Amino acid sequence: MRRFLRPGHDPVRERLKRDLFQFNKTVEHGFPHQPSALGYSPFLRLMAIGTRSGAIKLYGAPGVEFMGLHEENNTVMQIHFIPDQCQLVTLLDDNSLHLWSLKQHSGASELREEHRFTLKGPPGSPPSATQVTAVLPHSSREVLYLGTESGNIFVVELPSFRVVEDRTITSEAVLQRVPEDYCNRRSCELVEALREHPKNPDQILIGYSRGLIVLWDLQNNKVTHHFLGSQQLENLYWQRDGSKFISCHYDGSYTQWPVSSDNRHPEPLENFVPYGPFPCKAISKIYWQTTKNGLPYIIFQGGMPRASYGDRHSISVVHGSQQIAFDFTSRVIDFFIIFSSEPTAEFDDPSAMVVLAEEELVVIDLKTAGWPAVHPPYLASLHCSAITCSHHVSNIPLKLWERIISAGSKQNIHYSSMPWPIDGGTNIAPDPPQRDLLLTGHEDGTVRFWDASGVCLHLLYKLSTVRVFLTDADPNDNMNPLGEDEWPPLRKVGTFDPYSDDPRLGIQKIYLCKYSGYLAVAGTAGQVLVMELNDEDAEHVVDHAEADLLQDQEGYRWKGHEKLRTRDGPVRFEAGFQPFVLVQCQPPAVVTSLALHSEWKLVAFGTSHGFGLFDHQQKRLVFVKCTLHPSDQLALEGPLSRVKSLKKSLRQSFRRIRRSRVSGRKRRGGVLSFTAWSMQSPDYTVQEANAKFDQDTLQEMELAPVQRKIEARSAEDSFTGFVRTLYFADTFLRDSSRHCPSLWAGTNGGTVYAFCLRVPPAERRMDEPVRAEQAKEIQLMHRAPVVGILVLDGRSNPLPEPLEVAHDLSKSPDMQGSHQLLVVSEEQFKVFTLPKVSSKLKLKLTALEGCRVRKVTVANFGSCKTDDYSENDLAVLTNLGDIQIISLPFLKLQIRYPCIRKEDVSGIASCVFTKYGQGFYLISPSEFERFSLSTKWLVEPRCVVDMPEVTSNNHVHNKSGMENAVRKSSTVLWWHKVVKHWNWYP
C-alpha cells in the first residue's frame, strides 16, 4: 500500500496542515490610494470613500470598516447614501450607477453590491444626454433624481433602477416660464446641483451650470421659482429652515437667495466675493450652518485669489469675526460637516469638519476654540514621508507599550480632545490577541511606531533622527506661522510632506529589542544610531564613532554622497527613544543590514563594503570586516552614485508634477514608491530599475520581445560584497563541547562569515574588551545572495531572541544536542551541521521552480483545533509574489499561496512577516495590506451596523407637522413605503 502514497502526501500531515495554515488578506491599513469621492450618512454615522481604482471603503467607529470593489475598476465619481437606509449609490466615471447595501450575515454586516444600472437615452441621442452629473437620493427612499449633461433630470426608482419616464424633468419644461431675455443668453446646460428642500420633500432645487437655478414642484411637475444667477454655478446649499439657500460660483463668489411663496423671481439677498476684489478661483462647495448664538458658520472650499494663492488647496471657515483658511497639503477631494441631524433640532450646530484630501484625511474640531485638528484613529497617511523600510515586533510587553504610548501622547498635545465624531456601527471583533508594533522608517529620517494589534493601524509615537544631524533645511522653515493680520488667513493642516530635503536622512533598517527598549536605526548615509527609551526630556551629547569598512584597501574612491554632518555639543531630545551613540560607516554607503543584541550590548551593521560590530556598552568598535571584491567597481564608486542622478531627476520631476498637480497622478504613486524602495535594496536598484524602465519603454513602443542573458554568477559580479544579513547566535562554532556568542554575516555573493565573540561577564563588562575573531567562512557554490541565516538548537527550534529566556518568555535553547545552521540564499535553503559545517540537506527552490527568495522569516503556527500544538516553519515570499511555507528542519514545502502580483516590485520589497504568521505589504505608497497565513492569528474587521431604530422611528414620526402633513396628503405610495419599512425592521 505504502508505495501508492506519494511522498509528501501523508494524510495525517495533510490534515494537520489544514489546521495550521490558511491564507487570508484580512484588512487594508492606511490611507486609500487615489481617493476620488466622499460620502457621509448622518443617519448611520458612517463615512464612505471611493477611489480611482473602483474601491469603496466605509468607516465608522474605530474597528468598523467595510470594503467593496466595483468590478469595472473605474473611478468612483460620487457616493450618496440613501437617506435613513443601510444603502448607498455610487456613480462611476463610466456613467454606471451601483447600489450597495450593508446586510447582516452570520452575525456581522457585509457590504454587497445589489444592483447596477446605466442610464440609456433614446436611440440616436448623444451620450451627453444621459451623462449623469448630479445625483439626488430622495428622502422618500423611493427614487433617485439624476441630473445629466443635457440638462434633463431623470427619475429612477429604487432599488429596481427602473426609469420613470413620465416624471423626467426636461429642460424645456424648466425653461417655459423663464424670461425671454435670460433664456436666450443661457440655455439649461449641464445640471450642476440637485438639492431637496429640507422641510418639503416635494420641492427640489435644480442648479444649472450656466447659473440658472429653479425650484421644482414634484407634485405638479412645474417650476415654482426661478433664480436667475449671472455667474457660472458650482454648488448649492439649503439653509436648515428652507427659507434661504446659497449658491457658490466659478468666480469665487457666493450668493444668498430668499425663498418665499410671494416672490417667484427673487433677486439675490447678498452676493459676496470673500477673497476679492482681485479675480478669485471657484468656490466649489459651500455650507451655511446655523447656530444658537445666531452667527452662522460659512464653510466653503476654494475661492482663493487666483494670482497669489491660486495653487492652495483650501477650505475656509467663517464664524462671525473668526476666519481661517485651512491650507491642505494636497488637493481637496471633498468634505462634509458633521452637524446635528436631529430633525427636531432648530439649529445645525456644526461639531466637526471632515476633509478628504488626496493624500490624507483631516478632521477639524469646530466646537473647541481655535479649531484644532482631531487625531484620526484610522486612515493614517503612512506615506506622509515615503516609507523606506518596516520592522514588525510581536507581543510587546505591557511596560514598553505604555512607555511608548506615554511618549507619543506628549507629541499629540496640539490635537483636539474631541472624541472621534464618526462613530457608526459596532465593532464585534474579539480583542486583539497581543500587542504588536509595526515600525516604519521614512525618507525624512523619522521612524513611526504603529499599533498594529488590531484592525485600526494607529500612530502611537513618532521618532525623528534629524536632530542628531546638521541638515541644510532649517527646521523652522515652513513652521513660520502667518501673522494675525495676514490675508488670506491661511493655516497649514495635515502631515503629508513627502519631499525630504536630504535623502541621506532616510531610514533603511530598524531593530527594536522589546525587552530592553534598545532601538537601533540605520540610514542611507551609513549612519547607525543606538537609542534608549527615556520617559523624560533630556539634553545630552551623542557619542560618535567611525567604522572604516574599507580598512587599508588601496585605490578605492567613494563617489557617492558624503556622510551627514553631526551637531556638536549636547542636543535636546524629547521623551521617547533618545540616541546615545552614532556609528558612522565609511564610506557612507547605505546600511543594508542591521542586528542588535541587547543582552551582549552589541550592534552589528553592514553596507555594500563590509560589516562591523560595535560594543554600545563600552562605546567601542570591536571589529570591521571588508567584504569587497577587488573587481567590484560599482560598489567602490558607491551604488548610489549611479542611482543618484536618476533619483534626483525623479525628485525634480515629482516636484514639477506636484506643481502642475492632477495630471499624472496615476504614475506618481508607483514611481514614488519605487524611489522609496530603491534605497532598501540597492543591489536591485540599478538592474531592476533599468529593467523596469526598459520594459515600460518597450511595452510602450511595442518592440521586439525582451531577451535575457544566461550566464553563471561569478565572483567578479557586482555587489558581491554587499552584506545582506547579520545574525547573532550563541552556538557551537568551534567545537561541539563549548558554545560561544557568534556573529554571522551573509553577502550578495553567497559568502557567509562567522565570527566567534568573547563577551566579558556582566561584572567585568565595562573593564574587558569584547573580542572577536573569524572562525569560519563559507562560500556557497551557487553564489546566490544570502538572505537569511538561522541557527536551530538541538531540538531543531530556532534560537530564542536575546533576553527572551531571561524574561521567562521562552524555553532555554537545547545546548546539549547538535546545533544546525540554516542558510537561506535567494535560490536555495541549506541546512549545515555545526560546528563542522557540512551540508545536511537542502531545497533548491530556484532550480526547481524558477522563483527566488525575497523575504524569509521563522513563524510560529498554532493549530486552530488544539491549543497545545504549534510548530515553527519558514514563511517565504518569492520574487513571483508567492508565499510559501517551508517546514523546519526538514525543508519540505508545505503550502503555497499567490499573494502579490509579480510585477508589483515595491509591494514585494515592502513585505514584512510577523512572528505568528501574519504579514504586511504595501499595496500603494500609503496602504499596507495585512494578510494572515495562520488559522489561529487572524486580525480582520468584524462589525455590525444596525439600523438606528429609535432614531429612524423618531425620524418618521417626529417629522415636523408641516412635513408630515405634506407626506400624508401626497400619495398612498408613501404609506406603503412606511409599512414596508416597518416590516423590514420590526
Add this chain to the structure above:
Amino acid sequence: MLSVCFLLQFGAEFRRFSLDRYKPGKFEDFYKLILHIHHIANLEVMIGYADVHGDLLPINNDDNFFKAVSSAHPLLRVFIQRQDEVDYSNFGTNTLSRKKKALVTLRNDNLRRRPHINISMPHDFRPVSSIIDVDILPETHRRVRLYRHGCEKPLGFYIRDGTSVRVTPHGLEKVPGIFISRMVPGGLAESTGLLAVNDEVLEVNGIEVAGKTLDQVTDMMIANSHNLIITVKPANQRNNIIRSSRMSGSSGQSTDSTASHHSLPTSHVLQNFHPDEMESDEEADIVIEGGLEPQHIPKLHSLTSSSLSRINGSSLSHRLQRDLVLNNNSGRESNGNIHKLLSSLKTDPRHSLVIPRGGIEEDGTVITL
C-alpha cells in the same frame, strides 16, 4: 588502490622543487626526475596535474608537460598514480560528475579499461557538452548538457519569449514558448554546436518550462548553470539523431557513432539520464575554518586583510593534511577526494594561500602550501 598523490609518496610527504617556467625541458626527463625524487624508479606511473580549474589532467608528452608548467602559478601540483591503477575516466572530468562517471565506467569496465592502457593515452579532452537521453526522447528533441566547470568560456547565450505551434486535439494551436535568441560568439553554447538560435527550450534540468515566464526560466538556468541540461526542439530538424529500431537498447557506443555521421561534435553520449542522479553533492560549498587559537585584536581595526589570509591559509593546510590522511585508505573514492580538495583550493584570490616563492628545496616534510 591509488598509491600516490600530491607529490606525496604514500601519504608521507611533499616534495618541492622548481623548474624553469619557459624551458621546462622534455617530458622524458621530467618523468625520470619524478621517479627519482620519489625513489620509485621501478614502478610505472601515470603523472597528472591539477589545472587552474582544479581538474586532473594527464602529463604524458612534451606538449602537455609544457602546458602544465606554464599554467602553474606559481606552484604546480602534480599527482602520481601507478599505471595499472589509473582510472582514465577521471581525467579531464570535474568534481561534478564523478559519481555518475563511476557508474558508467563500471558498466564499461571490461570493455574499456584494458584497451585504453594498451592502445592509447587517455584523451586529452575535457567534456564541454553532451547529448543525453537519446533513447527516451522523441527524435525531434535534443537534450543537451553543458559542463561549465573547468571551462573558461561563458555559457554565452540569450533566451527570449516567443510562440510555438503545437498539435492539439483541437488542431494547431499557438502557445507561448521560450527560445534561444542569441549566441555569444566564442561562448560555450556556441562552441558545442548543439544549440542554435531559435531552438525552443522545453525543459531545464528535467523541469518543463511551459507556463513559466522568461524571468523564471532565466533564473532556473542560472541556478543550474554549474550543470545545465536543456531539452530543446532544434529549429533545424535536419541534424537530428536518427534512431534505428535495433538501437532500442542501451548501447551508448553505437549511438555515438551514429551521431558522428552527422558530424555533431559530441564528446560522448550518455543514456538513461535521470535528473535525480544529478542531485548529489556536486556543488560542495567551500568552508574555510578561521584561526584556531584566539587571536588578540590589537586595535579597533582588528583583522587586517593580510592577517586574515594567514589565518585562512594555515587553517586550510590543516584541512588538507586531514584529507590527505583519509585519502590513503580508500580506493577509487580517494580520487574523488582529490577533486574535492582541488575544488576547495579553487577559492577566489582574496583568500588565496600565501605561498613562498623559493627555488629547489627538497625538504621532505614541508607542509607550507
